[in-house]
Amino acid sequence: MGRVVIDSEKCKGCLLCVEVCPRNVLKKSETYNSKGIYPVYAENKNNCIGCALCAKRCPDMAITEVYR
Ligand code: SF4
Ligand code: SF4
Numbered sequence: 001m002g003r004v005v006i007d008s009e010k011c012k013g014c015l016l017c018v019e020v021c022p023r024n025v026l027k028k029s030e031t032y033n034s035k036g037i038y039p040v041y042a043e044n045k046n047n048c049i050g051c052a053l054c055a056k057r058c059p060d061m062a063i064t065e066v067y068r
Contacts, residue, residue, distance in 0.1 A: 001049070007063075009039075013040070024044055025042050027040060027042075050066055
């Protein structure tokens, strides 16, 4: 099982990571950050395999750590 760490203040809510995740781990949050943006979070965290595709896709380096 893998794990990702997301910096919700860096996330701009583009959802590119959601599209690229093969395990449907990531989801848009229902609460917004200090910039008024709804960041992603790992909803289905037990599905994560630590493939790091999300972190590579993120243009803002908001997925700061990937463990596997
Ligand atoms: S590391 Fe892979 S499985 Fe885990 S959230 Fe990112 S894209 Fe999805
Ligand atoms: S790709 Fe990065 S900036 Fe875009 S929603 Fe995902 S974590 Fe946020």
